Amino acid sequence: MPTRRGDRTAAAPITIDNLSGMRVLHTSDWHIGRTFHGRDLLADQETVLSGLADTVTDERVDVVVIAGDLYDRAMPSGEAVETCMRVLRRLRQAGAQLVITPGNHDSAARVGAFAEFATAGGLHLHTRISGLHEPVVVEDEHGPVAFYGIPYLEPDPARQVLDSTVDRVPGAGTVEGRGHAAVLTEAMNRIRAELSGRCARTRAIVLAHAFVTGGQGSESERRIAVGGVEQVPGTVFDGADYVALGHLHGPQRLDEHLRYSGSPLAYSFSEAEHRKSVWLIDLDADGLAGVERRELPVPRALATVEGRLEDLLTVAEHTAVEDCYLSATLTDEVRPLEAMRRLQQRFPYAVHLEWKPAGGRATASLRYSEALRGRDDRDLAETFVADCRGTEPTESERALLAEALRAVQASEVRA
Template sequence: MRLLHTSDWHLGRTFHGQNLLPDQEAVLTALADLAAEHRVDAVLISGDLYDRAVPSPEAVQTASRILARIRAAGITVVAIAGNHDSAPRLGAFTDFLAAGGLHLGAAAADVGTPAVLPDPDGDVVIYPIPFLEPDLLRSGWALPAGSGHEAVLARAMDLVRADLAARPPGTRSVVLAHAFVVGGRAGGSERSIAVGGVESVSADLFAGFDYVALGHLHRPQVLADRIRYSGSPLPYSFSEADHEKGVWLVDLDAVGGVSATRLTLPTIRRLVCRRGRLAEILDTEPDLADAYLSVELTDPVRPVDPMRRLREVLPYTLVATWVGGSPAPAAWPAAPAVPTGHDDADLLHDFVRDACGRPASTAERDLLDEALRALRIPA
């Protein structure tokens, strides 16, 4: 049985105001083609198909096109709702979709009911566990007051184990979950799933299963040979600029042995951070014109309209911050106290000194004094 493990598509996400849907469709089309090329039996999507609980029509249409491309290759899809998704919306028409090879795990009531994939070596059961909100499940699952993510996911795994125990011995099993598992490293663009408690859960909850396909953390990583995060298909933060985005190609042998290979997804647009004077940034390598860019400007005087000037040459500049030629402080200092006993001119001259790191020149002082005189209303 061959599986392709992906997660955290976040369709409809914006990046510093930039619409990412074209980039997302391009990389997910490549993902669908990889699935077909490697003749996988199922694609596993471990949550956060969408970035919002109410996705835009364009995001839904993009998801439909990608999923249809996967299904056209005869590949089953098993997906779960993540903390960004609306479980009721994502789970609409679940029974009808399952008949067509798209299995959606969205409802807590369905935890423990697997998608069963036939195989010459015996059925493989795939248990989709959607993101479970403790506040909504304590009462229905009779959990103690204050129970958090660990207790809720432990109860879900009890339901999964009860179903697996009723199946023939040696049945191969896979779990999809959307959680922050202890030992995982965040990528920097994840939204916290903690609401009034600790969000992390123990990897021991997943003991005894042949493969655990995790979602939520955007950095690809291996927690154990059978427990892995695929990471997001695109970087969603400049802190993820060095991530190599991809998917896991997972092979289950006849007795549940696992081998996993990392398949790299194409980089649609690089994320690059640069620091320097505005003129230096503008006179830079030409391929930066195709990169999403974050710039720290070190000019001694704040440049005029730097974002417009940057985008004229580097159209995908998304962030431009003036740092005034000094290293970024470890922590921003407290705002200076407003001086007393100073007239308006003194305050303006002090502002120039604080903003530019030097006293106002004679010409600047004359200009400020002239502006003040023009603004004063005669008594």
Template sequence: MKILHTSDWHVGRTFHGVDLLEDQRAVLDAIAAVVTELSIDVVLIAGDVYDRAVPSADAVQLCNAALEKIRAAGAIIIATPGNHDSATRLGAGAAFTGAGGLHLRTCVADIDAPVVLSDEHGEVAFYGVPYLEPEAVKTELGAPAARSHQEVLSAAMDNVRKHVLDSGDRRSIVLAHAFVVGGVASESERPITVGGVETVAASVFDGVDYVALGHLHTPQVVSERVRYSGSPLPYSFGERDHRKSVWVIDLGADGIESIDQVHLPLIRGLSEVTDTLEGLLTSPRYAEYEQHYVSAVLTDEVRPMDAMRKLQERFPHAVHLRWDCPRKLATVSYSDRVRGQSDLDIARRFFEDAWTDPDEEHLRLVEQALAESRQEAAKLRA
């Protein structure tokens, strides 16, 4: 049996305010193409299918189209929710979709009720562990004292292992959405919990043949049988050098025979560039980034006016801009910096820090305004 492990599609996510639906459509089409090319039997989606609990109509339409293409390519699909999805909404209609080859494992009660598929070597049990919020699920899992992700996932996996043992000699796969110790986070994951301990030990997942993890967006190997596929697209500039991929697992009679990493196409590059506005607009060395998502750091002495509009004339997908003034402010408090200075001196410093060196006309107008302000204040006191 050939199994493809993916996760963290985050369908409907934006990138610095830019709609990513077309990028997501392209990369999910690429996953469907891998299913066809490699004759994949089962596709696992380990959580965060959508980016939010209530996805937009366009996001739902795109996701449904992607699932239909994967199913049409010949693969059974098994998906679980992550910390971004709504388990209830993702699982709506699960009793019916399973008959069509889309198995949505979204309920705590179904953790020890696997999807069972067969190949020439016998049965394979796929256990879907949805994202578990400790306070919400501890009682249902029979662990009322549990407070951490480690404790509730341990309780969930105890149920899985018991079912594996009770079911006899068959191969077993687990899908889960968690932050496992040894995994490396990137900038685009949002915290999986508020307060408490969010990480879990890899040993929690002992006793099964393979663990398909979701949550961390970088493809990585926690252990030979415990892996993150990562997200199919980069969702932060910190991921601009990541090569996105899926894992393809070849399951034989005695368990895993091989695991291959299959790279996904880069839909649009991400680049960070640092220069003056004029340099970014004219230098030929930035030509290769013109169709990338661009984050620009400007080093002009004076903050340029209308900089983003000008940047987007050359880099139409520029999405982020920061001015890094070469004249760094001293690392002391504002009150210490201005102590003993006159109002005019403070105004001069404000011009220098926020704009440019003031000329005499600027200072004359400021001094006039300060004098008028003092006069008004004196009238009020009188």
């Protein structure tokens, strides 16, 4: 039966049987449905994420929290949704309660569909801004633990919702200021007010999807604001025993209780050195008792190579990266023809290619207007061919360009 707290109705607490306290697994940024330079990652994502069920079983995890970006887009494909459902089902079957909040890539409305029904099956979807102060409560031998989910807060829409619910949320105020820090501050004020109104000492875990000051980003994260406005200070989250952060794709510790789990797979070559992992959080009677890292398997490693195309295709030292997702930088003075096709004959997972000729180009630093000044159409056309191909046009090609220019000029006169 529901229990009453003041003028609010809360769901009955969930009780777990764990005599050593509570163990929570922190993960985020699954981005199910994402591709890697055009390569489908669904199979790799399902393999790695389904393996978390073994962690739940082996480590006796009670609750799994997913701090945003469950999917890679607001309207995920049917295949992505099916993959996600299979993974969540395995985690639930392994015995863990699941708490999820959406990130900036997700559609909160879609992720939160049928949330009330999902709760009965142990899947708790925190997607409503107006209800971010309403926790899932799980009890162990030491008492209750409240899990609060703050969905990604786009500042202006979030301010409107928060301000419109002031009269209906005990301890709420209006948003003071602008930007992410302002709306997250009000969100945490409401959470702290709800927490302080509880009769018994209640430990608190907060899920949030945000860019906290001090975090290190990578190339695969979508910017959530211009400049530094997106960043929020870690002190915004004071009062929680642990804050499970999402958004940044590298696992990192900002404070003992304030961490990013990072994404389970690498989604850009800037993440090649990341040790993808999850955090295992232990809670005892006093709150946070310890945090441990558990590294995740790497379905396919990332590698970068640089050099002349012929060298990359023949040098033995590159044998070790033949099965990696590969980014190649070619230094040939002339742009090689069909470079990617030739690379993929040796490196079947080559997905990214750049051409940076050794020594660069003498004209590369010229401003566009300076490069054009004093040059006729024929000279510009010949230079264009040389820049694109890396070699000067032949005499026959120069003659063809001249004939084409004369035809254009003649058509302009007739017009």
